[in-house]
Amino acid sequence: MESEPKSRNPQTEKLFLWAAFILFCTVLAFTFSTYGDETARLAGLRANEHQKEEAYASLERARAQTYRYVERFVRDPEFVRDQARERMGVAEPGEVVIRVDGARNMATPPKPAPVAPAQASR
Numbered sequence: 001m002e003s004e005p006k007s008r009n010p011q012t013e014k015l016f017l018w019a020a021f022i023l024f025c026t027v028l029a030f031t032f033s034t035y036g037d038e039t040a041r042l043a044g045l046r047a048n049e050h051q052k053e054e055a056y057a058s059l060e061r062a063r064a065q066t067y068r069y070v071e072r073f074v075r076d077p078e079f080v081r082d083q084a085r086e087r088m089g090v091a092e093p094g095e096v097v098i099r100v101d102g103a104r105n106m107a108t109p110p111k112p113a114p115v116a117p118a119q120a121s122r
Contacts, residue, residue, distance in 0.1 A: 072079050084090040091097045 073083075089097050089099065
C-alpha cells in the first residue's frame with residue numbers, strides 16, 4: 001500500500017506562514033533594538049574613557065610640574081632664597097622688610113568717575 005501524502009488544509013498552511021512571518025519580524029525587531037542599545041552603551045563607554053584619559057593627562061601634567069618645582073628647590077639656592085623672601089618675608093642681614101596691607105589693591109589704579117556731558121550754551 002502506497003501511502004498518499006496527506007494534504008493539509010490551505011488555511012492551516014496560511015496560519016503557519018503568518019505565524020512564522022510574525023515570529024521572524026519579532027526576532028528582527030528585538031535584534032535591532034538590542035543593537036541600538038549596545039551601540040549607545042558603547043558610545044557612553046567611549047566618552048567615559050575619553051574623560052578619564054583627559055583627567056589622567058591633567059594629573060600627569062600637574063605631577064610633572066610639581067616634580068620640576070621640587071627639583072628647582074633642590075638644585076637652585078637662589079630660587080629658595082626668593083621663595084623665602086616672597087612667601088615668608090625672610091630678609092637677609094641688614095635688610096628691612098616693609099609689608100603693606102592691601103598692597104594688591106594698590107597695584108591697580110582706581111577707575112575714573114564718569115564725566116557728565118557739558119550743557120550747551122544758548
